[in-house]
Amino acid sequence: MSQTTAPIPPLRYALALWAVLFASSVPAVYLAQTVGGEAGGWPAALWFMAGSQLPWLLATPVLWRLCRRWPLGMGRDLRHGACLLLLGAGVTPLLSAMGWVLGSWLSQLHPWGSLPDRTAAVRAIAATALFAAPTFVAVIGLGQTLAFVQRYRRRGALLDQARQTALRQHLHHHFLFNALNAIGGLGYQRPADADRALAGLSDLLRDAMACPPQRTLAEEVAAANDYLALQRLLRGMPLTVQWRLSAEAWQCQVPSLLLQPLLENAVRHSGWEQAEAALEIDVRADVAEGVLRLSVRNPHGLAPQIPPAGTGSGLGNLRQRLDALHGARGSVQAAVEGDHFSVRLRLPAIDAQEWA
Template identity: 30%
Template structure:
């Protein structure tokens, strides 16, 4: 475990801008027309629906359950399952192409593709049954297509595939809308995260320009990194990048607070590919200074612990806070306002964690013996 304690501002170093890493997926088009049909869950549901359909067709062809024909069920099941499986594979292969077409063209193409597969497999099925049944070995017995059976298969496929494709289309459009709303909500939550120390930072830069231009330049670079991340699209970024943003922020605050701000970094070994929501830790460190270290005359120490196990990432941020008795004076009112602001920031981070990871991520906090601690647990995402 690497533990670093900092009492004064670090040495000047040039930092090259690093752009946030945007999550990319090669298996998901930007605006899919149909859901992903090649996943194990989708295939299982399609096979289940196909078997229920075969059962329904068998009951109808057998004139009820009292004359149920198991051989007919097996025959219909094979035909229906092959049509469904091959149609799912074909639509899965064309998913990226369909996403780039208009909805009308994509819908017509999908519908025609399913009907074409049904036609081919129906003809092939009749030929296979003709051969397996032994008719091919009877002299002067020629193979003839059953036109009515072929027409029945096409009619059933036309009706059911139209209904199923319409359902899948509406389901995917609903998911697209939910994803768009989720991204908009994450963007709105992230857009509220703006370092309130902007004016203090500008004052620090102004005072350093004449006396220490190199440090002033470094502070400008740190500030630009923070606002570049704050204005970027909401995304999951590497944990290492988030730690760099926290250090940029703390470098600026170190100039203002000096020895009043002490830092203790306890960073265990972790997978470099782990990703967390952008600007998740920085607001918590900002609150630790604003509500904890800054009100204390002697300042205090902020501890940042990062550790990883097989299932989740653990982040613990602790800071001292000023113990104030409740009163009805202006100071008490101001303290209540600060606590309310802190709760809003924690709720903001909690909603962003939920938006990205769902119920698998947790954020909690505790205040005990003058130490306020924030705990974050989120599943490993690489």
């Protein structure tokens, strides 16, 4: 699966448009034959409309591509409008003539060898072209609408991509600020450990800068373990994580750096940094009905003195990322449950092979 906006398939829309026009035009031709006293009935009406609309059907994708080349509402309306008018002045009589001849032949109203004389044929084609002018306007109008929708979707995809990049950069800065503060304090007490912590921080930042926007949950867990190893080094106190992930969850695609802010919140706001106690975090993930359910649960109040409350930027950032990627299908819920704090995430379960 790709996150780039796919081009609108013009042929499918062209077939739908001309199917509607065909279904509405055949009864009109049949009634016109009845009023005019011409023979032929329904078969003649069907064949005539099929022949007369076939050139238009084949030309519609080309006209829609020209609509993307000459879009309206983009600041050059006068020039593009003039191009479309000139196009209509040349294309409408040509397609009308081709359709009239083909429709007349298919319906056997005028078999080859018995077509009207030149004057009558010119008058018939001119009349058909005048009646087809609204058809050209409708085709161009729908083509301009599809071109606008495609531009809107592309613009939305680019904005989402820029938004994701900005949110990830904010996460990098937030994590780097906290880690450097901790390493700075460690340098006065345990210089050797501070050097190892700087090396670990370098590896984490290299992964954060180089990782793709999406990766498997297994890769996220590996990066999260590197973060936890750095925290153990900084504190010198036990820190364990119980990973309870189902087999289906391991290969699900998730936003990169999904787990790190959740684990960082558990470390910073549980009181573990101020207490002489171990910290145990429980991480669970499973897949049910096409939804990846992930939860992070940790104790709070490990220290006698309550640690300062966070700004909520980590969870807020995560909510915005999931909203940009999945809309209403992604959610983040945080709650205090007795002496524990839990965060629950829900997002579409997309397998790595489907995303490729």
